[in-house]
Amino acid sequence: MALDVREAAPAGTRGRPRREITTAFVVSRIVVLAVAAAILLYAVPPLVATGSWVALGLLCGVSAAIAYLYLTRRFIPAKYLIPGTVFLVAFQVFPVVYTLTTAFTNFGDGHRGDKAAAVTAIETGSVRQAPGSPEYTLSVATRGEELVFLLVDPATKQVSLGTADGLTPLDGARVGVTGKVLAAPGLTVLKAPEAAARGQEITALAVPTGDGVIKANGLSRAVEGKAALVYDAACDCVRGNGGTWTADESQGYFVNARGEHLAQGWQVNVGLDNFARVLTNPTISGYFAGVLGWNLVFALVSVLGCFALGMGVALALHHPRMRGTRVYRILLILPYAMPAFAMLLVWRDMFNRDFGLINQLLGAEIDWLGQTGTARLGVLLVNIWLGFPYMFLVTTGALQAIPRELTEAASIDGATPFRAFRRVTLPLLLVALTPLLISSFAYNFNNYNAIALTTDGGPFPADSPQVGGTDLLITYTFRLAFGAGGAQFGFAAAISVFIFAIVAVISAVAFRRTRKQEEVYA
Amino acid sequence: MRKRALGVAALATLAFAATACGSSPSASPTAAPSASASAPAAGGGTLVIWADPLRVKPLQPFAEQFGTENGVTVEVKEISKDNQMTFLTASQQGSGPDVMIGAHDWIGNLVQNGAIDPVTFTEEQKASFSPKAIQAVTFDGQIYGAPYALENIALIRNTDLAPDAPATIEDMIAKGKELKEAGKVKEVLCIPVGQKGDAFHVYPIFASGGGALFGATASGDPDPKQVLLGSEESVKAFGKLKDLGEKGDGALRTSLTNENYIVNFAGGKCAYLVSGPWAISEVKKGGITYDISAVPAFKDGKPATPFVGVQSFFVASKGKNKALAQEFVANYVTNKDVAKALYDADPRPPALTAALEEVQAADPDAAKFLDAGKDGMPMPAIPEMAAIWEPFGIAENAVVRGGDAAKAAAAAQKAIDGALKN
Numbered sequence: 001m002a003l004d005v006r007e008a009a010p011a012g013t014r015g016r017p018r019r020e021i022t023t024a025f026v027v028s029r030i031v032v033l034a035v036a037a038a039i040l041l042y043a044v045p046p047l048v049a050t051g052s053w054v055a056l057g058l059l060c061g062v063s064a065a066i067a068y069l070y071l072t073r074r075f076i077p078a079k080y081l082i083p084g085t086v087f088l089v090a091f092q093v094f095p096v097v098y099t100l101t102t103a104f105t106n107f108g109d110g111h112r113g114d115k116a117a118a119v120t121a122i123e124t125g126s127v128r129q130a131p132g133s134p135e136y137t138l139s140v141a142t143r144g145e146e147l148v149f150l151l152v153d154p155a156t157k158q159v160s161l162g163t164a165d166g167l168t169p170l171d172g173a174r175v176g177v178t179g180k181v182l183a184a185p186g187l188t189v190l191k192a193p194e195a196a197a198r199g200q201e202i203t204a205l206a207v208p209t210g211d212g213v214i215k216a217n218g219l220s221r222a223v224e225g226k227a228a229l230v231y232d233a234a235c236d237c238v239r240g241n242g243g244t245w246t247a248d249e250s251q252g253y254f255v256n257a258r259g260e261h262l263a264q265g266w267q268v269n270v271g272l273d274n275f276a277r278v279l280t281n282p283t284i285s286g287y288f289a290g291v292l293g294w295n296l297v298f299a300l301v302s303v304l305g306c307f308a309l310g311m312g313v314a315l316a317l318h319h320p321r322m323r324g325t326r327v328y329r330i331l332l333i334l335p336y337a338m339p340a341f342a343m344l345l346v347w348r349d350m351f352n353r354d355f356g357l358i359n360q361l362l363g364a365e366i367d368w369l370g371q372t373g374t375a376r377l378g379v380l381l382v383n384i385w386l387g388f389p390y391m392f393l394v395t396t397g398a399l400q401a402i403p404r405e406l407t408e409a410a411s412i413d414g415a416t417p418f419r420a421f422r423r424v425t426l427p428l429l430l431v432a433l434t435p436l437l438i439s440s441f442a443y444n445f446n447n448y449n450a451i452a453l454t455t456d457g458g459p460f461p462a463d464s465p466q467v468g469g470t471d472l473l474i475t476y477t478f479r480l481a482f483g484a485g486g487a488q489f490g491f492a493a494a495i496s497v498f499i500f501a502i503v504a505v506i507s508a509v510a511f512r513r514t515r516k517q518e519e520v521y522a
Numbered sequence: 523m524r525k526r527a528l529g530v531a532a533l534a535t536l537a538f539a540a541t542a543c544g545s546s547p548s549a550s551p552t553a554a555p556s557a558s559a560s561a562p563a564a565g566g567g568t569l570v571i572w573a574d575p576l577r578v579k580p581l582q583p584f585a586e587q588f589g590t591e592n593g594v595t596v597e598v599k600e601i602s603k604d605n606q607m608t609f610l611t612a613s614q615q616g617s618g619p620d621v622m623i624g625a626h627d628w629i630g631n632l633v634q635n636g637a638i639d640p641v642t643f644t645e646e647q648k649a650s651f652s653p654k655a656i657q658a659v660t661f662d663g664q665i666y667g668a669p670y671a672l673e674n675i676a677l678i679r680n681t682d683l684a685p686d687a688p689a690t691i692e693d694m695i696a697k698g699k700e701l702k703e704a705g706k707v708k709e710v711l712c713i714p715v716g717q718k719g720d721a722f723h724v725y726p727i728f729a730s731g732g733g734a735l736f737g738a739t740a741s742g743d744p745d746p747k748q749v750l751l752g753s754e755e756s757v758k759a760f761g762k763l764k765d766l767g768e769k770g771d772g773a774l775r776t777s778l779t780n781e782n783y784i785v786n787f788a789g790g791k792c793a794y795l796v797s798g799p800w801a802i803s804e805v806k807k808g809g810i811t812y813d814i815s816a817v818p819a820f821k822d823g824k825p826a827t828p829f830v831g832v833q834s835f836f837v838a839s840k841g842k843n844k845a846l847a848q849e850f851v852a853n854y855v856t857n858k859d860v861a862k863a864l865y866d867a868d869p870r871p872p873a874l875t876a877a878l879e880e881v882q883a884a885d886p887d888a889a890k891f892l893d894a895g896k897d898g899m900p901m902p903a904i905p906e907m908a909a910i911w912e913p914f915g916i917a918e919n920a921v922v923r924g925g926d927a928a929k930a931a932a933a934a935q936k937a938i939d940g941a942l943k944n
Contacts (some may be wrong), residue, residue, distance in 0.1 A: 050616050109905065110634040112614050121636025121839060125664065135644045193593020196567045199845035217642045218849030219592065225642075263634040263662075263905070283940055354777035355786075369717050370776055370923065458717040462920035462930040465913040465937045479912070483941075486631060486908050487607070 029070070036066060062086075103493035106270045109486030111252050115266040119231045122238055122254070122264050126229035130212050133224035136160075137179035138216055140195040140202060141187040147201045150181040150189065151214065151222055159184070162207035162214055162222075180220065195219050229262075238262065274494035284480065287467040292502075295472045298380065299444040303437055305384040310391025311429070315421070318399045329396075336389035344453035347382045351454070370459050372469030379470050383450045387440070398432040399425075434514045441510070442503045451475045473499055567594040569846045572601045572609060572619040580867035584860045588850055594843075606631070613637045613840045620841035621850055626658040626832040629666045630905040638836045639844065640664040641852050650856070655873035658832035658900035663741075667834030668851045669873040670861050674828040674895030675723060675798045677817045680810050683707065683793035687815040691727065691826075694794055694818055695771050701793050709792035710772055715922055716779040719915030723796055724763065724774070726826035728918075729899075730819040733759030735910055736902060746906035746942060751914060752935025760917060760927035762820065767922035774922045799870045799891050814890035816897075830898035832873060906942055913937040 040063045047056045069075055069082060105111075113121075136151035149162035152175055159181060161170040173184040181189055195202065196219060206213040212226035229240035237246040238254045245254035245262050252268035253261035278284055313332060317325045335343065350357040351368035359366060368374045402425060410420035444450075451457060457468035457475050467476055477499070481492035569589070573581055578600045589596035599619065601608055606628050612618035613635075622638070632638045643665060648656055655669035677694075679687065683701055688694035698710035714720045733756040737748030750756055766773045778786065787795035788808030795801065796817060805812055819826040835855050837847045854860070861877035871888040872878045882889040901907065917934035921927050 046617070109610075109631055112610065112635045117636055121633075124639055124839070125633060125636075125662075127640065128663075129642060191593070192591060196592045196594045196843075196846055199567050199843045202845040216845055216848070218851075218853050219845055220849060220853055221642075221644075223642050263630075264636050265634070283937075349781060352777050352779070352782070354775065355782055356777075367776070456718055458919075460718070460916045460919065462917070462925035463933045465916035465933055483908075483912055486905055 033067065033070060037063065099493045099496055102490055103274055103497050104269055104271060105267055105490045106252055106265075106273075106488075107267050107490045107493075108488035110263065111265045111267045111490075113266055115247070115252075118254075118264045118266040119238070122229050122262055123227045123231060125264070126240065127215075127225040127227045130209075130224045130226055133212075136214065136222040136224075138218075138220055138222040139181040139189055140198070140216075140219065141181070141184060141189045143187050147198060147205060148187065149205065149207060149214070149216065149222060150184060150187070151207075152179050152181060154179055161187075162205075164205065164207070166208050167214065192219065270490065274491045275497075277491065278494055278498060283466055284477075287464070287476070291467060291471055291473055291476050294376070294470070295445060298376075298383075298470075298472060299441050299447075301380055302383045302387060302444040302447070303441045305380065306387035306391045306440070307395075307433075307437060309384060309388040310393075311395045313388070314392050314395035314399055315425075318396065320404075332392055333389050335386055336393070340386055340449060341453065343386060344382065344449060347378075347385075348454045351378050369455050372459060375455050375459055375470050379450060379454050382454055383444070383447065386450070387444075391440075394433060394436055395429065398429050401432070402428050435511075438507050438510045438514070442507055445472075445503050445506075446474045446499065447472065448474045448478065452478075473502075567843050567846055569594055569596045569621065569843055569850060570619040570841075571596065571598045571621040571623070571850075572605070573598060573623040574605060575600050575602050576868045577623055577864060580863040581860075584855075584857075584863060588854055592846065592849070594846060609838075610635055610637055613838055616840060618838050618840055620838055620843050620847035622836045622838055624834065624836060625901075626667065626669065626834050627901040627903050627907060629659065629661045629834075629836075629903040630907065632836065633661060633666065634905050637839055638666055639839050639848075640666055641668055641837055641848070643668075643852060643856075647852075647856055650875060651873050652875055652878070654830055654895075654898070654900060655832050658830065658903070659834050661903050662743075667836045668855050669832045669834045670855060670864055671833040671868075671870040672830055672873050672892065672895065673798050673800075673833070673870045674830045674891065674898045675726070675796055675817065676814050676828070676891050676894030678787070678795040678797060678801065678805060678812050678814050680787070680790065680793045681813050682811055683790075687813065688794075688818050690818050690821040691730065691766075691823070692821050695766065695773050698773060698793055699771065707790070707792045709775070709778065709786060711774070711794045711796070712778060712783045712787040712792040713774065713796040714778055714780045714783040715774050715776050715919060717776060717919060718912065719918035719920075719922070720780065721911050721914040721918065722829060724918055726796075726817040726828045727766070727820075728756075728759045728763065730817075730823040730826035731759030731762035732756070732824055735914075736904075736906075744902040744904055744907075746904055749910075749935060749938050749942070751910070751917070751938060752931045757928050757931045760921045760931050763918060764921040764924065764927050767924060769924035776919060776922055799887070802869065802887060814887060814894060816894035825897045828895055828898045829901045830895050831901055833870065909938050909941040913941075 040059060043059055044056065047059065066082065069078055134153045134155060137154055139150040139152075141148050141150050143163075146163070150170070150173065151160045151162050151167070152158070153160070157175060159170045159173040159175060161168050161184075170184060174182045176182045183189060190198070199219075202216045202219065206215055207222075209224055212224050214222050214224045216222050227240070229238050229245075231238050235244075235246070237244050239245075243256050245256045247253075248255045248261075249268055250270070251261070251265070253265040255261045313328075316322065317328055348369070349355070353359060353365065353367045353370065356368070358364075358368065366374060368378050406424050406428075407417075407420045410424050411417070415423065451470055451472050452475055455468070455470045457471040457479065459470075460468045466479070471479075473495075477492070477495040481488045481495060569585075571581065571585060578598050581598050585596040585598050588594075605622075605624055609618060609622050609624070610632070614637075618637075629638070648665075651669055652672065655672055656665065659665055659667045659669050677687070683706060684697055688697060695710060698707070701707045702710055713723050715724070734750040734753065736744035736746060737750055739745040763774060764770060768775055784795065784797060784801045784804050786792055787797075787801075788804050788810060790808070790810065795805070817826045817828060835851045837844065837851050841847050856874065858874055858877045858880070861872040861874045862880060865872050865877065865881050865888075869885065869888060871892045872881055878888070878892070913934040917930040920930040
């Protein structure tokens with residue numbers, strides 16, 4: 001670092017000390033830049049394919065900036081700041097901004113694409129085969145550069161030429177046994193691979209007939225069909241099937257006079273609707289207080305339980321007369337090292353009333369996950385079991401940093417061990433660990449896995465299938481947003497904003513208090 | 523010397539980075555008409571098929587054969603989690619497949635998201651499938667996929683313990699209780715309930731008790747505007763589930779879950795199992811002698827109609843090569859050999875009648891399952907079905923634990939109505 005600072009100094013009159021350029025330095029720089037360039041290059045084809053020119057421009061700009069930054073000798077601090085900033089933007093700022101913007105839309109099932117996509121889907125989905133029309137055997141040919149269809153009516157063996165202008169009878173074509181045209185005068189019949197290569201043109205070609213179009217159905221058949229529903233740009237509506245559906249830009253649906261809508265909708269801005277729904281919907285606001293209360297208890301008890309247990313064990317192993325600490329440490333880290341997903345499922349099965357290990361060991365008949373009280377106790381136990389090794393690890397670390405002389409001094413001053421712990425060790429520990437406790441609280445407040453994989457929110461009372469006894473805000477709202485009504489990303493995003501606000505307020509208050517505490521200890 | 527090396531390296535890297543941007547605009551026109559244009563001489567086009575792990579392997583040889591015949595590259599990609607959601611998200615971003623494999627009850631949701639295209643069959647092709655399969659893949663009057671396998675649940679019984687197929691639910695419960703009292707089994711019936719209920723498995727019993735999910739529209743499709751879960755008949759049916767539950771006969775128990783119900787049967791802990799073709803391999807591993815029959819109905823009850831699910835091939839709307847996809851789905855996988863290969867990998871009765879006949883000759887189980895589902899109802903493919911599963915399951919769980927049937931049914935109805943309004 002010191003070298004770099006000197007490097008950054010303006011070129012003086014004297015020969016300034018230079019960083020020695022070794023082969024390793026050059027090679028490593030090339031490798032890092034090449035990897036960066038490779039990653040950026042990798043992103044180019046999909047962006048080109050989707051025509052995202054703005055994103056592509058951004059990408060090029062960023063690559064140029066990175067290349068410039070690392071190939072000059074200037075901007076030393078930026079060299080260190082840029083990677084962190086890029087990751088911060090990519091993994092923190094972008095998701096937050098995206099969530100916020102999504103919260104104002106109706107993005108979700110039925111509203112995933114834009115209006116043009118919805119219109120296409122409505123029209124293609126409504127194409128019905130013209131009654132009584134033949135199912136042509138299709139061969140694809142070219143007339144000069146133009147792609148044409150050779151259509152054989154299987155009943156009459158009549159060959160027709162289908163172009164964008166219409167259908168005309170064709171004489172002199174040779175038809176093979178499968179009904180496909182082998183050769184035709186003036187045309188080049190395409191072989192299967194050649195036809196497959198022009199798949200998009202084949203899909204696009206529509207041969208107009210009396211009141212419909214003949215379109216390819218795969219590469220070897222063609223049928224005459226007609227779209228029952230057609231979009232009319234003049235009235236911004238869809239007509240057909242004896243009805244008119246007018247575009248409603250506030251809902252993102254085509255709606256008819258009776259208020260019914262077509263299945264395919266599009267994404268629109270709904271303003272504050274999603275937020276209003278969270279606040280006014282009786283199934284959400286009605287249960288909110290109860291769920292929030294249990295959620296706070298769950299997060300608090302999880303954190304304090306883990307901390308108390310982890311710290312207790314750490315203190316015990318920290319005691320100078322303790323033997324075999326290494327073995328204990330390895331054993332204690334086991335729950336932490338196991339994949340939590342698998343462990344949660346194992347615990348769920350252990351709590352089973354008739355087949356679970358716990359009842360069998362206790363010889364009991366307790367329906368652990370079937371009653372609110374025991375289910376809550378169960379998830380707390382599981383969560384503490386999973387979480388305390390982490391607290392044990394960090395407490396052990398923090399304990400090493402507290403000089404033993406302090407407690408020894410306290411005992412010489414006549415303090416009991418408990419008093420010494422209470423007055424000396426614990427405050428010093430807390431200074432180091434409070435930020436961790438707060439972040440652990442925020443984590444447990446949104447601990448989706450612990451609930452979803454053990455009780456899945458249950459048990460549910462007979463009269464309220466929406467909210468279960470162990471539901472946290474996150475599991476409860478996940479069910480609302482992704483359960484019954486299909487995926488509702490916009491609504492889910494609005495709920496995330498609320499949950500974020502709750503966690504942020506609690507954390508902010510806690511951090512403020514910690515700062516005061518530190519002042520006291522200091 | 524060293525300095526020059528750095529300079530060269532820097533220039534090279536810069537040039538490398540510059541080409542990343544410089545080449546892209548010029549590349550776009552050629553890239554636009556799909557990958558096909560890149561190698562027209564060697565044929566062209568790539569067909570991308572997404573399937574779940576069970577189906578990737580049996581599909582591979584046929585996909586390759588299709589590729590050789592049409593001079594294209596066929597890629598079968600395995601998707602193992604949240605297939606429907608993954609497909610929808612990928613389609614939306616333009617990175618989805620050309621052909622997707624999934625259950626027919628996805629159709630409603632896929633259609634409302636504009637993710638799949640209708641498939642046109644000839645009259646001859648339609649006639650070659652079992653009518654139920656065609657009915658299942660038909661949504662809003664259009665066929666949206668090529669069906670290839672049917673699946674439904676049936677009653678699998680341990681013939682050592684229960685030699686005769688029960689005629690009614692009452693018979694089955696009586697026999698199950700008798701065996702339990704004699705200490706030969708631990709459970710009256712192995713059917714998953716769990717802490718959130720299991721609407722799929724309990725549905726035949728519920729239907730036999732007179733319960734219903736939806737009313738019907740004029741065309742005979744399920745009508746999402748008439749949810750019947752809270753109707754008087756459904757309340758009666760929930761009452762019957764309560765009688766079978768923990769405070770009654772003990773045939774339905776919340777401690778039997780999706781994870782343990784088959785294992786319990788395979789371990790000889792119950793004489794009767796309500797499950798589908800997927801349970802058979804585990805039952806065989808347990809060395810149980812078994813037979814398969816339809817889930818019985820209540821004495822004087824309605825028929826115990828199970829849900830019928832149909833595995834299907836879909837043509838993705840946003841696929842890059844729709845002509846090929848249509849060709850594959852409409853004209854190729856409707857082939858008997860493909861259906862049989864998929865059957866060998868995952869023994870669910872084929873939807874193609876010709877394939878089924880061959881399979882039946884070799885494997886009587888397939889025929890028995892199909893027979894057990896002959897009165898079955900194709901699972902409603904309407905998107906609104908998503909709103910049914912959970913409230914129904916929770917109501918089931920509540921009555922099985924001894925809760926009030928009327929209250930549970932009313933709460934489920936309210937929850938579903940609330941969800942459908944949005």
